[in-house]
Amino acid sequence: MSINDIFQYIDATHSSTALRESYNVFPIVEGTHVISLALSVGLVIWFDLRLAGWILRDQPVSAVFRPLRPFMLAGFGLTFVTGAMLFWAMALRCYGSPFFWAKMIMLVLAGVNVMVYHVTIDRRRTEWDETPFPPVQARIAGLVSLTLWVGIIAAGRLMAYFL
Amino acid sequence: MWDRLYPYFLWIENTRLGHGIRESKWAFTLAEVFHLLGLTLFLGTVLILALRLFGFVLQGKSVAGTARELMPWSIAGLTITVLTGTLLFTSEATKCWGNVAFRYKMLFLSLALLFQFAGLQRVARADEQRFHPLASKATALVTVFLWFGVAAAGRAIAFF
Numbered sequence: 001m002s003i004n005d006i007f008q009y010i011d012a013t014h015s016s017t018a019l020r021e022s023y024n025v026f027p028i029v030e031g032t033h034v035i036s037l038a039l040s041v042g043l044v045i046w047f048d049l050r051l052a053g054w055i056l057r058d059q060p061v062s063a064v065f066r067p068l069r070p071f072m073l074a075g076f077g078l079t080f081v082t083g084a085m086l087f088w089a090m091a092l093r094c095y096g097s098p099f100f101w102a103k104m105i106m107l108v109l110a111g112v113n114v115m116v117y118h119v120t121i122d123r124r125r126t127e128w129d130e131t132p133f134p135p136v137q138a139r140i141a142g143l144v145s146l147t148l149w150v151g152i153i154a155a156g157r158l159m160a161y162f163l
Numbered sequence: 164m165w166d167r168l169y170p171y172f173l174w175i176e177n178t179r180l181g182h183g184i185r186e187s188k189w190a191f192t193l194a195e196v197f198h199l200l201g202l203t204l205f206l207g208t209v210l211i212l213a214l215r216l217f218g219f220v221l222q223g224k225s226v227a228g229t230a231r232e233l234m235p236w237s238i239a240g241l242t243i244t245v246l247t248g249t250l251l252f253t254s255e256a257t258k259c260w261g262n263v264a265f266r267y268k269m270l271f272l273s274l275a276l277l278f279q280f281a282g283l284q285r286v287a288r289a290d291e292q293r294f295h296p297l298a299s300k301a302t303a304l305v306t307v308f309l310w311f312g313v314a315a316a317g318r319a320i321a322f323f
Contacts, residue, residue, distance in 0.1 A: 027322045030318070031315055034314070034318055035311060035314045035315060035318070037202075037206075038202070038203055038206030038207055038210060038314070041207070042204070042206050042207025042208075042210060043207055043210065043211065045204065045207050055232060056221070056224070056232060058224065059221060059223055059224055060223075063221065063222075064220075067219055067222070068214075150200060153196070153200055154196045154200070157196045157199050158196065161192050161195065
């Protein structure tokens with residue numbers, strides 16, 4: 001079973017057709033997907049910028065990250081669920097969109113970046129939590145995340161434009 | 164009142180800039196991409212400042228200090244969003260004129276800008292004792308809802 005078969009199967013499901021053809025649900029899901037960006041990416045930016053040593057240098061990294069975490073997680077939850085619904089409704093068109101694949105690759109890279117950060121430099125955070133400029137590896141993780149999110153938003157917008 | 168504005172909308176649409184954006188293959192799309200990026204940056208700063216006023220984040224830093232530090236990012240995000248929004252509008256002004264979502268967006272936008280600069284920024288930068296905490300929080304909440312209203316109405320322009 002190829003990826004194309006899976007996408008075709010999804011596209012042909014009753015729920016996919018219903019979502020695609022609905023007058024109200026689809027626009028609401030799409031609108032929520034876009035607006036929840038402010039809560040997900042809009043907040044993760046500040047953690048990334050702090051890791052990069054660009055802002056809030058007088059605050060410990062953990063003091064920026066920890067209180068923001070529940071809000072970011074709620075935001076990302078909303079963004080991912082609505083995004084998955086949009087994909088479900090448009091599976092075949094996504095398959096043919098280069099922007100969709102670019103977006104998926106960047107999402108995976110963003111996930112890998114988070115994992116690498118947490119299992120390496122973040123393990124020793126107590127040593128650098130309060131330094132204005134975190135170690136190079138942490139700063140790179142922040143900048144990589146920022147760059148990827150800009151790319152993901154751009155690819156997502158372009159994808160919708162050309163579907 | 165709105166009817167009398169139509170000639171101006173038509174004029175804007177027929178400027179060289181309006182024509183240029185419509186005829187270019189990428190201008191409109193790129194403006195949309197940056198509109199969304201600017202909006203994400205700007206709304207993020209509004210949310211963080213509101214969360215700080217509520218005492219949920221950055222308790223180690225004063226509200227005024229947080230507002231000051233966010234300011235350049237906030238202004239940058241808002242500037243990008245407004246500039247690209249103006250470009251998008253210029254290319255399809257008459258469509259916007261007849262679009263009910265656009266009218267709501269402009270209404271929310273005026274109120275949101277007012278609350279942002281005369282409300283949220285003011286209570287955030289004032290001495291902590293000057294405004295009642297409840298008044299500050301209410302201002303923050305209204306400002307956040309107005310900005311999300313602007314974003315929702317903006318998204319809805321495409322659906323009408």
